[in-house]
Amino acid sequence: MIGSSCRTGPISSVEQKGGDHHTATLTKALRIHRTHGNRLLAIATAEARLQGRRGPRLLQPYFDLWKSFGKEALAPEGTGPFFLLAPVVSFACFLTVPLLIPVLTSYALPLGYMGDILGGGFILALASFLVAVAAAETGGVYAQLGSSRSKTFAAITEPVVLLVVFTVALVTTTDLPYVLGATIRSGPDQIVRPAHLLASAALFMVILFETGRIPVETHTGTVEFGMIEEARPFEHSGPYYALLRWGSAAKQLVLYTILLNVFIAPWGLASTTALDQVAWAAVSLLAKAVLVGVAVAVIDTSFAKLRLFKITEFVAASFLLAVLAVFTLLLGGG
Amino acid sequence: MSAALGMLAVAAPQPPTVFEGVANTVAVIVLLVEFLMLRTALLRAQIRLYAVQSLAVSVLAVVIAAGRGIPELYVLAGMSLALKVIIVPLVVLHLLRETGTEIAGSGALGVASEVIVSILVAGFGIFTVGALGLQSDVLPTTALSLAVAVVLVAFVLMIVRRDVVSQAVGFFSLENGVSMASLVVAAGLPLILEVAFLFDLLVAVVVFGVLIRLHHRQTRSLSTDTLTRLRG
Numbered sequence: 001m002i003g004s005s006c007r008t009g010p011i012s013s014v015e016q017k018g019g020d021h022h023t024a025t026l027t028k029a030l031r032i033h034r035t036h037g038n039r040l041l042a043i044a045t046a047e048a049r050l051q052g053r054r055g056p057r058l059l060q061p062y063f064d065l066w067k068s069f070g071k072e073a074l075a076p077e078g079t080g081p082f083f084l085l086a087p088v089v090s091f092a093c094f095l096t097v098p099l100l101i102p103v104l105t106s107y108a109l110p111l112g113y114m115g116d117i118l119g120g121g122f123i124l125a126l127a128s129f130l131v132a133v134a135a136a137e138t139g140g141v142y143a144q145l146g147s148s149r150s151k152t153f154a155a156i157t158e159p160v161v162l163l164v165v166f167t168v169a170l171v172t173t174t175d176l177p178y179v180l181g182a183t184i185r186s187g188p189d190q191i192v193r194p195a196h197l198l199a200s201a202a203l204f205m206v207i208l209f210e211t212g213r214i215p216v217e218t219h220t221g222t223v224e225f226g227m228i229e230e231a232r233p234f235e236h237s238g239p240y241y242a243l244l245r246w247g248s249a250a251k252q253l254v255l256y257t258i259l260l261n262v263f264i265a266p267w268g269l270a271s272t273t274a275l276d277q278v279a280w281a282a283v284s285l286l287a288k289a290v291l292v293g294v295a296v297a298v299i300d301t302s303f304a305k306l307r308l309f310k311i312t313e314f315v316a317a318s319f320l321l322a323v324l325a326v327f328t329l330l331l332g333g334g
Numbered sequence: 335m336s337a338a339l340g341m342l343a344v345a346a347p348q349p350p351t352v353f354e355g356v357a358n359t360v361a362v363i364v365l366l367v368e369f370l371m372l373r374t375a376l377l378r379a380q381i382r383l384y385a386v387q388s389l390a391v392s393v394l395a396v397v398i399a400a401g402r403g404i405p406e407l408y409v410l411a412g413m414s415l416a417l418k419v420i421i422v423p424l425v426v427l428h429l430l431r432e433t434g435t436e437i438a439g440s441g442a443l444g445v446a447s448e449v450i451v452s453i454l455v456a457g458f459g460i461f462t463v464g465a466l467g468l469q470s471d472v473l474p475t476t477a478l479s480l481a482v483a484v485v486l487v488a489f490v491l492m493i494v495r496r497d498v499v500s501q502a503v504g505f506f507s508l509e510n511g512v513s514m515a516s517l518v519v520a521a522g523l524p525l526i527l528e529v530a531f532l533f534d535l536l537v538a539v540v541v542f543g544v545l546i547r548l549h550h551r552q553t554r555s556l557s558t559d560t561l562t563r564l565r566g
Contacts (some may be wrong), residue, residue, distance in 0.1 A: 171349075192355035194362040313373065316446040320369055323453055324362060331464045331476045 039094060048298035061249065068242035076235055078137045086134030087236060087243035093127035101177045101254070102261045104281040106185075106269040108178045116175040117165050119257070124251065128154065131144035131232050131244065138235035146231025149308075153209070153216075153228065156315045159204050163322035167199040170329040174201040177258065181266035199323035200263040201294050207259055211252045214300040226305060260288045353401040354474045360394045361480040364514060365456070368487045368507055372448045377430055377438050377499045377556075381423050384503050384510075388418035391510050391517075394477075398521055402472055406525045407517075414513070419534055422506065422539055429543055430499060435551045441494040452490045456483035472521040481518060484511030497556040498549050502542035509535050 030194075057063075075083055098149025100115045100123075102108075115123070132147035147291040165175055172179045184190050191197075209216045212229040261269060268284030270277035306314055350358065367387040374380045392415045399407035443449060459482040470476050485508050492504035513531060516523065546556065553560045 026410075187348045188356055192352055192359060194355065194359045197359055198362065206402055304463045312446040313449075316449040317369075318375075319455055320449055323457070324365070327457060327460050328358060328362065328476055328480075331460060331479055332474070 001046075014233075026052035043293040043300075044299050045301055046294045050297060050301040052213060052329055061245075065242045065246055068245070069239050071238040073238035073240055076140065078139065079137050081133075082130065083134045083137050083236075084240065086130040087233075087240045087247065090127035090130050091243050091247040091250070093130075094247050097123050097254050098257070101258055102181050102266065102269060103257050104270055104285065105273075106178070106181060106266070106271050108176075111120055112178060113176065117168060117177050117258075118175060120177070121161055121165070124254070125154075127247070127251070131247075135232040135235065140235045142227070142231045143234045146227055146229065146234070149228045150232065156312065157206050157209055157318070160202055160315065160318045160322045163319070163326055164203050164206070166184070167195050167322065167325045167329060170326065171195060181262050181269070184263070184266050184279045195325045195329045196263070198321045198328070200259070202286045202318045202325065203259055203263060205314065205321070207255045208296070208299070209311075209315070210255060211248075211296075213296055215303050215306050216311055218305055226308065256289045256292050257285065260292060261285070307326040346370050350474060354476075357394060357397050357401070357473055358476050360390055360397060361514060362483070364390045364394070364510065365480050365484050365487070368484050368491070368511075369419055369449060369452060369498075371491055371503065371507065372441075372452060372487075372494075373445050376436060377497070378427065378436065380414040380438065380500060380503050381426050381430070382518060384420050384426075384506055385423040387507055387510050388414065388422075391514055392419065395517060396471060398517060402521065404472075404521055406528075407521065409525060410528050411551060413529065413532060417535070418506075418510070421533055422522065422535070425543065426499070426502065429546050433546065433556060435499075435550075435556050436496075438495060438497045438500050438556075442496065443494050448490070448494055451494075452487045455486045455490055459483040459486040468519070469544070470518050470521075473518045475518070478518040481511050481515035484508075484514065496558050498542070499556055501558070502546065505538060505542065506535065509538065 044060070045055040084096040097120045099109060099111050100120045129152065132151055135143035135147035138144070168177075168180050169175045171193075172183050184196065208214075210229075215231065217228045218226055227248060229248065233241055234245055260266075265288055268281060268288070349355070364387055366385055367390065371383050374383060392411045395407045395411035395414065397404065399411065443451065460479040463479040463482045464475070468478060470478065488504045488508035488511060491507070492501045495501060495504065509531075513528075516528070516531065519537055549558075550556060
């Protein structure tokens with residue numbers, strides 16, 4: 001049942017181009033379903049091209065999901081309710097965050113002010129916590145290894161995210177993502193200020209970490225020793241596994257959207273509810289996300305994976321950027 | 335809704351102007367390169383980073399020259415480009431080639447802890463200078479604070495590294511911090527004085543060159559660890 005209800009997501013989203021706010025909200029949520037795949041595979045394809053291969057078909061992740069949804073779901077003996085709930089609830093969390101951030105529109109949606117950047121961060125943290133608990137419940141060695149590692153490193157990336165939020169708060173005197181987007185659109189002086197550049201760079205590094213990209217983790221391959229995020233769904237199967245995979249892809253697009261529409265490139269958003277504007281915003285979001293994806297693929301190809309104990313250096317670097325952003329702001333020159 | 339957003343944006347503190355933003359960003363890049371030096375393990379990469387940092391300082395001079403209309407700074411930028419981006423790195427690389435050493439010995443601390451210590455030291459420098467309330471009509475004083483932070487982090491680099499080349503590069507980059515500070519405090523300084531500062535750097539290069547050669551000839555390594563045995 002879960003499988004079928006999710007499968008309708010991408011199909012029904014085609015018709016849902018918003019006339020009023022509510023459809024816009026719906027579109028936004030559905031858009032996330034729909035586009036994550038495109039972007040994910042765009043990365044895989046770009047990466048393969050960089051490595052001189054042809055790469056998978058653009059829709060390959062969808063075929064994989066479809067296959068997983070058709071399979072039998074099994075649970076290890078002795079697992080509790082968390083194991084089965086986690087994929088569903090975490091997926092719901094990833095679909096809630098787009099309501100809080102500017103995805104297609106530059107104005108806030110009806111529920112857009114119910115949570116700020118921190119609120120969105122809490123929801124993402126809840127999702128990742130649930131997946132980690134579910135993985136820890138299984139008793140499987142690699143799933144537990146992944147969940148313990150992901151929580152260990154999440155504890156050291158958390159201060160970076162907090163400092164980025166402080167930067168936003170100091171720049172805009174609020175921590176609503178819509179206001180930061182509007183501030184950055186307001187003129188070139190807001191773009192070249194060091195606090196903004198540093199915070200964006202720190203956020204990008206955190207996103208590389210959160211989405212399991214190369215300096216931190218290889219997302220392909222089967223070497224369990226280096227796995228963090230990838231190891232957690234090992235014990236899930238069938239539709240549950242598909243939901244976890246789909247959820248992590250949706251999370252990636254959510255994070256890219258925050259980076260793009262709040263920090264780096266908040267242009268091309270719809271400022272009214274007109275259909276053509278919203279459609280154009282959807283196209284431009286896709287294009288921007290593909291650009292980020294290509295950048296990530298270049299990083300993936302040109303850097304080596306860090307050893308596990310060197311990840312702290314990577315996080316220390318992003319921490320440095322975020323701290324400097326706050327420093328320069330407090331000095332009045334940021 | 336968008337009007338409300340606009341009002342919120344206006345309520346925020348005034349952002350720096352584009353000129354100030356660019357100047358501060360370049361100053362921040364100088365500081366970040368200083369932090370990168372803490373991480374690099376290859377001596378060659380460290381010297382390359384020094385060249386990048388000097389390039390950033392020259393760019394800062396050009397930015398100030400263009401933004402504030404001080405034509406002498408173009409000359410200064412050109413000279414520091416020739417000297418610090420090209421000549422000094424080439425000389426040090428040449429010395430390095432003679433010694434045949436490529437990898438700097440590990441520092442006294444791990445990289446992550448070095449960065450944390452340096453953040454603390456840099457924060458101390460930044461806020462101490464910020465508290466002095468110096469005013470400059472050329473640049474925002476943020477750049478001055480950042481310059482002092484560069485000097486302090488260069489000190490940390492020289493303290494935690496145990497090889498002569500890293501210490502030399504630390505000293506040269508310290509000079510970069512000082513020349514950045516002089517850009518902020520006294521951008522209108524007569525050109526002849528600025529040039530005198532640059533020649534100070536040349537003296538330092540000669541001294542460190544002699545030190546690197548002598549040390550390598552006596553101990554067959556660049557590590558300064560053996561120097562502790564000199565205690566009487």
